[in-house]
Amino acid sequence: MRLENLELPRVEGEARLELLWKDGVVEDARVCITSIRGVEKVLMGRHYMDALVITPRVCGICGHAHLMASVTAIEKALGVEPAQKGQLVRRITQSLEILQNHIKWFYLFLMPDFVLLEKSVREFYEPFRGRRWQDAIKVASKIAKGIALFSGQWPHSSYAVPGGITSEPSAKEVTTLRQILSELRDFFLKYTVGMEEGEFISCLREGSWRRLGGDAGLFLELSHREGLLEAGRSYDRFISGGSLYFPCGYFMKRVVHGKLRVEQLQELESSSYSGAKPVRYRGMPFETGPLSRQLIAGNPITKSMHRELRDSFAVRVMARVLEVWSLTEAIEEWTQRLKEVLHERSTSLGRFPSKFSGRGYGVVEAARGTLIHSVSVKEGTVQEYSIITPSQWNLGPRCENFLGVAERAILGLKSPLHAQMVLRSFDLCSVCTTH
Amino acid sequence: MKVFWLQRLTCCGNTHSFLNYESLNTLLKRVELIYHPSLSQKPQEEAVEELLRRGEEFDILLVEGAVRRDDRETLELCRLAGYVVAVGNCAVYGNIPALANANVCGLGYRFKEKGGLLGEGFRSKGGLPVINLSGCPAHPEWIAGTLLMLSEGIKPRLDQWGRPEEFYSSLTHWGCTRNEYFEWKVEAQELGSKRGCLFYHFGCRGPLSYSSCNTILWNGVNSKTRAGTSCFGCTEYDFPRTGLWETKQYAGIPAELPIGVSKRGYIMLSGVAKMFTPERLKGEA
Numbered sequence: 001m002r003l004e005n006l007e008l009p010r011v012e013g014e015a016r017l018e019l020l021w022k023d024g025v026v027e028d029a030r031v032c033i034t035s036i037r038g039v040e041k042v043l044m045g046r047h048y049m050d051a052l053v054i055t056p057r058v059c060g061i062c063g064h065a066h067l068m069a070s071v072t073a074i075e076k077a078l079g080v081e082p083a084q085k086g087q088l089v090r091r092i093t094q095s096l097e098i099l100q101n102h103i104k105w106f107y108l109f110l111m112p113d114f115v116l117l118e119k120s121v122r123e124f125y126e127p128f129r130g131r132r133w134q135d136a137i138k139v140a141s142k143i144a145k146g147i148a149l150f151s152g153q154w155p156h157s158s159y160a161v162p163g164g165i166t167s168e169p170s171a172k173e174v175t176t177l178r179q180i181l182s183e184l185r186d187f188f189l190k191y192t193v194g195m196e197e198g199e200f201i202s203c204l205r206e207g208s209w210r211r212l213g214g215d216a217g218l219f220l221e222l223s224h225r226e227g228l229l230e231a232g233r234s235y236d237r238f239i240s241g242g243s244l245y246f247p248c249g250y251f252m253k254r255v256v257h258g259k260l261r262v263e264q265l266q267e268l269e270s271s272s273y274s275g276a277k278p279v280r281y282r283g284m285p286f287e288t289g290p291l292s293r294q295l296i297a298g299n300p301i302t303k304s305m306h307r308e309l310r311d312s313f314a315v316r317v318m319a320r321v322l323e324v325w326s327l328t329e330a331i332e333e334w335t336q337r338l339k340e341v342l343h344e345r346s347t348s349l350g351r352f353p354s355k356f357s358g359r360g361y362g363v364v365e366a367a368r369g370t371l372i373h374s375v376s377v378k379e380g381t382v383q384e385y386s387i388i389t390p391s392q393w394n395l396g397p398r399c400e401n402f403l404g405v406a407e408r409a410i411l412g413l414k415s416p417l418h419a420q421m422v423l424r425s426f427d428l429c430s431v432c433t434t435h
Numbered sequence: 436m437k438v439f440w441l442q443r444l445t446c447c448g449n450t451h452s453f454l455n456y457e458s459l460n461t462l463l464k465r466v467e468l469i470y471h472p473s474l475s476q477k478p479q480e481e482a483v484e485e486l487l488r489r490g491e492e493f494d495i496l497l498v499e500g501a502v503r504r505d506d507r508e509t510l511e512l513c514r515l516a517g518y519v520v521a522v523g524n525c526a527v528y529g530n531i532p533a534l535a536n537a538n539v540c541g542l543g544y545r546f547k548e549k550g551g552l553l554g555e556g557f558r559s560k561g562g563l564p565v566i567n568l569s570g571c572p573a574h575p576e577w578i579a580g581t582l583l584m585l586s587e588g589i590k591p592r593l594d595q596w597g598r599p600e601e602f603y604s605s606l607t608h609w610g611c612t613r614n615e616y617f618e619w620k621v622e623a624q625e626l627g628s629k630r631g632c633l634f635y636h637f638g639c640r641g642p643l644s645y646s647s648c649n650t651i652l653w654n655g656v657n658s659k660t661r662a663g664t665s666c667f668g669c670t671e672y673d674f675p676r677t678g679l680w681e682t683k684q685y686a687g688i689p690a691e692l693p694i695g696v697s698k699r700g701y702i703m704l705s706g707v708a709k710m711f712t713p714e715r716l717k718g719e720a
Binding site: 049137157164167 | 477664
């Protein structure tokens with residue numbers, strides 16, 4: 001038995017991985033995340049509107065998702081429905097944030113690991129110098145520009161307010177956004193999957209993942225060579241709060257659509273080694289994130305990969321990559337609808353009430369999975385604020401009965417680099433986890 | 436120019452802000468980023484240890500995130516670096532992490548209290564105090580611009596908070612598309628409209644904060660106030676204040692007036708402005 005302690009590079013924030021080795025195989029794994037900043041604590045006693053400025057600061061890469069969860073929780077507490085225009089724009093910017101995340105994650109966070117294994121891919125994915133690394137940053141920042149058209153800036157905007165949004169977008173913003181989406185499509189087809197649109201669509205329809213070319217094809221080839229196609233499996237149970245391009249539901253042997261029952265959700269006390277609190281649904285650990293969303297949405301490629309390889313490293317990664325296409329398609333559709341309602345008001349509420357009492361929660365999808373904010377307000381002041389992040393589902397520590405989702409996925413691996421890669425396939429975000 | 440990027444208590448927002456810099460790939464050719472924890476292949480602890488062990492001097496240390504008062508490693512790195520740049524409000528003033536923990540501060544300040552981790556008299560090897568790029572997050576042009584200036588041998592002139600005057604000498608208010616509403620005292624009555632100034636009811640700090648958000652636009656296209664959101668003063672030491680969306684008023688006059696404006700002047704001017712407000716600025720569009 002040998003204990004190994006790894007600090008992880010290329011994650012959002014700091015994280016450590018403790019591996020217990022026996023006969024060259026990982027026998028036990030602990031995901032340790034510390035450095036608490038205390039965002040929930042800072043909100044106590046403040047005016048509820050302050051949450052819209054402070055919660056995005058939980059995370060530099062998915063702050064928008066926090067804003068959306070926050071505003072939804074406040075709207076529920078107020079009993080307000082957002083205006084249609086505001087709702088569409090919010091969905092668009094929220095999805096754009098996920099898109100820039102996925103591009104950065106795949107090219108800047110994940111693929112550089114393969115550089116350590118294969119010198120030949122250095123020219124593409126080496127940090128700072130790799131050709132594709134540089135292209136990816138460019139396209140990701142274009143997407144961020146798309147968010148800023150509506151939200152004022154990215155990162156850290158606070159343009160979603162109870163009842164809608166603060167901006168009043170016009171046709172100019174919409175046409176610029178469509179231009180950005182076209183560029184993203186071109187990037188995805190040319191580089192990420194390396195094929196013409198028609199060919200990709202037929203691949204997608206048939207679920208023939210082996211035909212994918214480009215960086216995705218190379219990724220699959222490298223994963224095959226490294227034995228990572230089938231490695232990195234966890235509980236094979238998935239959950240998602242829905243919205244965006246797919247319904248709410250969970251997967252346990254099969255997909256079940258339906259409402260997430262918040263009363264069956266449990267946040268446990270954090271263990272001795274991690275600042276993150278484990279989350280359980282009906283007492284069980286579930287994985288959340290793009291793989292969950294793609295299974296629930298029924299993406300044919302994800303389904304066929306999952307049928308063959310279950311919840312492995314490669315399937316998890318490819319679900320995230322393929323979601324780029326699903327989201328781009330969804331945004332196109334919302335943009336068409338937005339054109340028809342541009343003349344409508346941006347918010348249904350106008351001026352927010354200074355004082356009110358109520359309680360509400362917001363369930364939204366962030367890049368890494370289901371994010372939940374809940375707020376209790378008395379006379380306009382926050383009494384309680386609690387945040388459950390996607391990373392708590394995936395990277396949270398063990399409880400009495402179960403290992404954490406990522407911890408279990410690492411068991412049985414034979415190299416420390418593979419262990420790190422599997423952990424990274426969950427799109428690690430320690431800053432969210434330990435808000 | 437060798438640049439080392441260090442992360443402490445952070446949300447990584449400044450990193451993602453920086454990645455939006457339009458000519459990033461060109462910048463990386465001119466300025467060598469020897470280490471960045473979100474991008475490089477080594478873990479941060481290892482990279483820091485290596486650098487400290489070799490005791491090798493390098494040109495610029497960028498620090499993102501608030502620090503603990505007993506953070507010896509950061510202190511040692513600051514002593515090795517030619518210039519030290521605090522990127523973002525957490526590294527400058529402590530910001531949100533410092534609100535929740537008394538042992539947390541910025542490099543040169545804890546909110547408005549001088550000192551921080553480095554103490555009041557700190558000078559880096561290059562002879563400058565910490566260069567503070569405040570903001571939550573700092574604008575990519577402020578970060579890249581500072582790096583470029585230093586790499587070209589230009590020492591930026593700093594304001595009283597140690598911020599480069601190039602980026603922090605004007606108010607957020609400058610270039611705001613709602614300026615005309617401010618001048619004629621047309622108050623925004625609700626959120627979600629292009630019309631009206633947000634200073635009167637919605638807590639906008641544009642006339643009270645130093646930043647170039649409305650002259651060097653965000654993501655090349657926009658700003659908070661242009662998108663109808665108040666400026667929350669995130670470049671200042673007191674961010675995030677409480678009651679961010681509301682303007683405190685006494686007898687119908689904002690409790691805090693724009694920087695440099697006297698109360699008497701304000702009352703006189705606003706009376707006149709209101710009397711002569713052009714028709715085209717009144718009412719909803």
